[in-house]
Structure formats: structure tokens, C-alpha cells
Amino acid sequence: MARPLRIEFPGAVYHVMARGNQGQKICADDADREMWLATLVQAWHRTGWRLHAWALMGNHYHLLLETPEPNLVSGMKWLQGTYTQRYNARHRQRGHLFQGRYRAVPVDAESGLNFQAVSTYIHLNPARARQIRIGEQKLWQYPWSSYPSYVRQPPPPWLNTERVLGSLGLPPQARRAYAAYMESRVLELGIKAGRKELESGWKSLRRGWYVGSEGFRKALLSRIEEPPSDGRHPSAPRTGPHDQSRAEEMLDSGLNLLGLQAEDLPRLPKGQKEKMVLAWWLYGRTTVNRRWLAQRLMMGCETRISQAMHWVERSREPSIAKMKKKLAKHGL
Secondary structure, eight states: OOOOOOOOOTTEEEEEEEEBGGGOOSOSSHHHHHHHHHHHHHHHHHHOOEEEEEEEOSSEEEEEEEESSSOHHHHHHHHHHHHHHHHHHHHTOOSOOBOSSOEEEEBOTTSHHHHHHHHHHHHTHHHHTTSSOBTTBOGGGSOSBSHHHHHTSOOOTTBOOHHHHHHTTOOTTOHHHHHHHHHHHHHHHTSHHHHHHHHHHTHHHHHOSOBSOHHHHHHHHHHHHSOOTTOOOTTSOOOOTTSHHHHHHHHHHHHHHTTOOGGGTTTSOTTOHHHHHHHHHHHHHSOOOHHHHHHHTTOOSHHHHHHHHHHHHHOOOHHHHHHHHHHHHTTO
């Protein structure tokens, strides 16, 4: 049976879900959960995604994300592949961590009701899974979702809360109003009739291939049936600000800031500190792979890129900190 197409286009919104292989847990402890969240934030840096909601459960996770660039496939490949590698390395395991392919359901974001439905479903997952005691605990006491950032503290820069709040007609700072709305949904889950009604309304979120109107469905089908004018597959990667063209621009600017030129790269040692910092920065801010970086920076094999990223991340050398600060100061 053929795999369903991934429909990618600028500004697309998706409800993304992925489960552990054969129902197994995807996190063994809080250290894994922190690692998963850190990997998600890195994916945000690399892709330019807008993250609107997330929930990490025992054997699966949910994301409500928007792709200003059509890069869902490349971003998800990096996110799941990188987390699997890190999980396996930490637990000395091999093999698949996730069950088959992730699900990515396009959401008609023109309607606030759809945004509201998906974000509410995601934030209620801990209550649905009885990770909190309904009537005794508040939903924000489950720490592994974006919900606490909506109601208990200012959201981190990588979490976009305005659109979810706006779908309820709430201003950006309306934390108490959003908390009141969500806690009322939690109480509905605690009542048999209320839970049945909510679950009935969520069937399309769990089983459908899109969330939206009939017009939205037809628009999605037209993207599948009508190939782009450049002849590419509808799901084929396209260039964008976080792809190779952006990496080239960043490399030119980064070399200049570090007092180097492209002509210097061949003569410099493969482990030159400036090269290692540039590799760390480009890999964290674009979607280029290790092979491209190794070739472009004249660093030899791909494993040297991995070593560079680990070393730069952990280094306390003043010279490394100075280079990182210089790149960050200029918005690179």
C-alpha cells in the first residue's frame, strides 16, 4: 500500500502525532523528556517553524505547528531521527523508537474553531490519559506540555501563544481566562456525559486526514492532483530561508565576522576552532546536513561535524564563547 503524500506549502498548519514502536514508551524518565524538548527547540531553530502547542505523553507526542516554509518533511525527519539517536545512545540501544511514520494532519487555520479544537485536544491529553487527578489537580501541574507556559509563566520565545488565544477571542496576556476555559474542559472530561461528547467531537482529529471545511479539502486535493509549475512532486523539498541558500549566506557573513574568507578554508586545519563554531552554528540554524557542512567547511568526514557540535556546545573556552556571542549579536 502506497504511503500517503505529505502535502507541503508555505504557511501550512499541521496536527502532528507520533507513537512509540509497538506502543513502547518514547521517554524512560525526565532526563529523556528534557532531551526530547531540547531536540524540539533545536528543530524550531533549524526550520523556522511556529510552534503553537505540544504535549509529550508516555508513548506518543502531539504538536500543533505552522510551517512558513514548506519544510515539514525535512524538519520531522531531523526531529525524530535526532531524538532516536540520542535516546539510543543514552540507553545503549539500537533500532526504531517510533512506530512507522508520524501522522501530519493539515489544519484549516483560516477558521479559529479548528485552531481551538486542535490546541484544546492537545492540551487536554494529560487529563484524558489520567496523568492528573480530575477535581484534585490542575491541568498545569502536568509539566510536559505547552499548557503551563500559557497560564503559569511567560511563554518561551519558541512558543507562539497568540494564535491559540486569538481562536478563543482572547488577547495575548489573557492567562486567567484561558486557564478558566481549559479547566472547564477538564471538568467536562470528569463527567461521563461530558467526556462522551468531547470524545465524539474529537473523532475527526484522530482519524481524519485533514481538519477543516469541504473547501479546504478540495484545496488540499488540488495540491496533490496539480503538479507545481516547476515539475516537482507536491511534497518535494523546496528552497527556503532555512535551506542551503540560507546556509551559504550565513557562512559568508560568519566567515567575515570571524575574520576569515572562503579562500582560507582549504588551508586551515580540519579541526580549526572557527570551523567548528561555524559548523555548530549552521547546523543549529539551517536544515543542511552534516555531509554538506563537512564538504563546504573542508572538515573531512561527517563524524567531525558531530564531534564539533558536541565540543562547541560544552566548551568553556573564552575564545569559543566570544565567537558564539559575536555570531549571535549580529543575528546570525
